[in-house]
Amino acid sequence: MAFEGLAERLQGTIQRIKGKGKVSEADVKEMMREVRFALIEADVNLKVVKEFVKKVSERAIGVDVMKSLTPGQQVIKIVKDELTELMGGEQSPIKFAQKPPTVIMMVGLQGAGKTTTTGKLALLLRKKYNRNPLLVAADIYRPAAVQQLQTIGKQLSLPVFSMGTDVSPVEIVRQALEKSKEDHNDVIIIDTAGRLHIDEVLMQELKDIRALKEPDEVFLVVDSMTGQDAVNVAQSFNEAIGITGVVLTKLDGDTRGGAALSIRSVAQKPIKFVGMGEKMDALEPFHPERMASRILGMGDMLSLIEKAQENVDEEKAKELEEKFRTQSFTFDDFIEQLNQVKKMGPLEDIIKMLPGAGKIKGLENAKVDEKQMGRVEAIIYAMTPQEKTTPDIISSSRKKRIAKGSGTTIQDVNRLLKQFEDMKKMMKQMSGMQQKGKKKMKMPGLDSLFK
Numbered sequence: 001m002a003f004e005g006l007a008e009r010l011q012g013t014i015q016r017i018k019g020k021g022k023v024s025e026a027d028v029k030e031m032m033r034e035v036r037f038a039l040i041e042a043d044v045n046l047k048v049v050k051e052f053v054k055k056v057s058e059r060a061i062g063v064d065v066m067k068s069l070t071p072g073q074q075v076i077k078i079v080k081d082e083l084t085e086l087m088g089g090e091q092s093p094i095k096f097a098q099k100p101p102t103v104i105m106m107v108g109l110q111g112a113g114k115t116t117t118t119g120k121l122a123l124l125l126r127k128k129y130n131r132n133p134l135l136v137a138a139d140i141y142r143p144a145a146v147q148q149l150q151t152i153g154k155q156l157s158l159p160v161f162s163m164g165t166d167v168s169p170v171e172i173v174r175q176a177l178e179k180s181k182e183d184h185n186d187v188i189i190i191d192t193a194g195r196l197h198i199d200e201v202l203m204q205e206l207k208d209i210r211a212l213k214e215p216d217e218v219f220l221v222v223d224s225m226t227g228q229d230a231v232n233v234a235q236s237f238n239e240a241i242g243i244t245g246v247v248l249t250k251l252d253g254d255t256r257g258g259a260a261l262s263i264r265s266v267a268q269k270p271i272k273f274v275g276m277g278e279k280m281d282a283l284e285p286f287h288p289e290r291m292a293s294r295i296l297g298m299g300d301m302l303s304l305i306e307k308a309q310e311n312v313d314e315e316k317a318k319e320l321e322e323k324f325r326t327q328s329f330t331f332d333d334f335i336e337q338l339n340q341v342k343k344m345g346p347l348e349d350i351i352k353m354l355p356g357a358g359k360i361k362g363l364e365n366a367k368v369d370e371k372q373m374g375r376v377e378a379i380i381y382a383m384t385p386q387e388k389t390t391p392d393i394i395s396s397s398r399k400k401r402i403a404k405g406s407g408t409t410i411q412d413v414n415r416l417l418k419q420f421e422d423m424k425k426m427m428k429q430m431s432g433m434q435q436k437g438k439k440k441m442k443m444p445g446l447d448s449l450f451k
């Protein structure tokens with residue numbers, strides 16, 4: 001998981017200061033020493049670390065006592081605010097042309113994920129913004145690049161403009177612009193050539209493409225796994241051709257996070273999107289505040305809710321919420337929910353967004369145990385309608401019957417019943433929590449769904 005080391009260190013530091021009713025200068029100094037160390041270890045640019053520590057220290061020493069927060073909590077809030085600021089503050093939206101088409105140039109080094117991201121971005125533009133994008137294959141140097149884009153286009157049912165590898169990229173883009181007029185494409189995304197290193201020839205080519213029509217966005221695609229290198233690449237590309245935003249790929253991997261935390265500050269360009277996986281729908285707008293919360297272990301509830309909203313039928317979600325509230329949740333709802341969760345994508349990704357989930361031992365590398373999920377389903381299907389609504393009536397003879405009917409054991413049945421009870425308790429807690437807005441959410445029983 002990205003940011004794991006940083007998150008762990010910062011959260012440890014936070015734990016120590018959290019409950020303090022008084023924060024002395026020495027406390028702040030001690031904390032900032034740890035924060036500094038954590039950031040350096042996460043491969044954050046040194047200058048950025050220095051500035052960050054200075055800013056937080058200045059604000060944290062002598063914090064006024066606010067009624068709603070303890071001084072310890074206030075210091076944490078300052079760290080969170082400054083982390084958010086460091087990563088750009090507000091989410092930076094795509095700039096669309098006033099008069100279509102919007103032209104987006106994708107640039108970056110080889111292997112950063114440029115071609116893949118071109119496809120992902122097109123899909124996002126169609127899904128979220130209702131646009132009709134044209135993909136342009138202008139990377140004629142890497143033999144497979146044109147074909148790769150065509151394959152992606154086919155997979156997503158999106159048009160790809162290509163002229164093979166014998167025509168110059170500038171000419172390809174010129175003709176693509178013409179074609180987009182005929183076909184009424186309102187966005188053009190140009191997949192340009194990558195290189196192993198930044199060189200003059202490539203930069204000149206990019207400048208020539210730029211000169212045809214001023215792009216509305218020039219997105220630099222960088223691999224977050226390359227850490228400090230990503231920051232240098234961003235700076236060089238920006239100086240050479242001028243970029244308008246950065247897409248950080250592979251944030252789903254083991255990155256220490258240094259790139260995400262330094263790029264904005266060093267290159268002065270916003271991170272607009274992050275790649276969270278190899279699948280075509282794994283591109284997300286970058287939200288600095290949510291990322292800061294995630295790093296500090298406050299969870300990424302907003303992203304989670306958004307993901308849920310995208311995939312869950314709203315009516316059903318409301319119904320479910322009502323059931324949570326009135327405690328009338330049954331095993332039928334349980335199955336329903338299991339199916340909804342499955343639709344949201346890999347469960348392990350979702351779990352990671354829950355506050356405190358990083359601390360559940362063994363969950364770091366959690367893989368959903370499909371077999372166990374299947375067993376749960378089988379057990380529920382073996383219940384009578386009455387048992388599903390009022391599990392209290394499930395006696396030991398009924399348990400025996402259910403186990404037999406589902407091809408499981410009595411222990412399996414017992415475990416599920418216990419889990420169901422825990423879940424109901426949690427819902428009670430959650431509805432209480434919504435009112436108080438406090439307390440961390442805990443998900444009892446979830447670990448049994450994992451290997």
Ligand SMILES: Nc1nc2c(ncn2[C@@H]2O[C@H](COP(=O)(O)OP(=O)(O)OP(=O)(O)O)[C@@H](O)[C@H]2O)c(=O)[nH]1
Pocket residue numbers: 108109110111112113114115116117139142145193194195248249250251252253274275276277278282
């Ligand atoms: N895990 C993960 N893999 C990614 C992500 N984005 C891209 N990749 C993978 O990274 C690899 C390289 O991606 P490409 O799109 O082929 O690279 P490229 O930058 O277009 O390469 P050139 O066309 O030579 O410049 C592919 O295997 C992608 O599936 C991401 O966000 N997460």
